[in-house]
Amino acid sequence: MENALYVVATPIGNLGDMVPRAVEILQSVQLIAAEDTRHSANLMREFNIDTQLLAYHDHSGKGALDRIATVMESGGAVALISDAGTPLISDPGYRLLQHAHSQGWKVVPVPGASALITALSVAGLATDRFRFEGFLSARAAARQRQLESLATESATMIFYEAPHRLIATLEAMTEAFGEQRLVVLARELTKTFETILRLPVAELLATVRADSNQSRGEIVLLVDGAAPLPVELGAEVERLLVLLADELPPRKAAAIASSYTGANKKELYNWLVARGD
Structure with missing residues (x-):
């Protein structure tokens, strides 16, 4: 196994989306740095991976980084995984990758599922330009300011949102973007209750209010970009x-x-x- 830090994507729901190369690498490295070892244990069992797991997240202490460094500096290989999807996309790992590059470690991507790209591929919105905003602020006033600053953005916008904040976020989007702005709710992608709703934001808000099931699970929101403002020509x-x-x-x-x-x-x-x- 090549001496490298492997950044390995895992499924966002359906285990059938696991990439064969990812299984091979996770079986072969000396250590797997996982966002939540309890969550990742299910994946390990499914694919007969018995590699040692180490909990690594944004609040991990120096000990976790030292453990990874020991393996890397002795010529071994380490894999980084998150709870689901591609590591670092609104998931932990930034500090580890920053350290890896500063130390000259080889970093190898092992691509696979990503909720934002999966959602974008089926949303029916423009894909030539898009802007990933991740999670909006949990504070109402800050969230509203963020959205208002994006009101004239012409690229497709992509957000992750927590289920308990979905209605509040759609209310804020209605106010910031207007009732007719097209929004796509992509929920529980690749899972049993996968749902894709594509409606003007005011209608989407009413739909979610009427059906509490739409406020469950993993949520991606995609917003159509603003139409270009007409130029004053005279x-x-x-x-x-x-x-x-x-x-x-x-x-x-x-x-x-x-x-x-x-x-x-x-x-x-x-x-x-x-x-x-």
């Missing part, structure tokens, strides 16, 4: 664009208006798109 330019757009496709109309007025062609095109031409 009355004459806007009138010319409208006349041209009545006869031509938006891109052609924008190109002609740009040649005539000297205005930025992309801004003219975006203005027509925002207007609905």
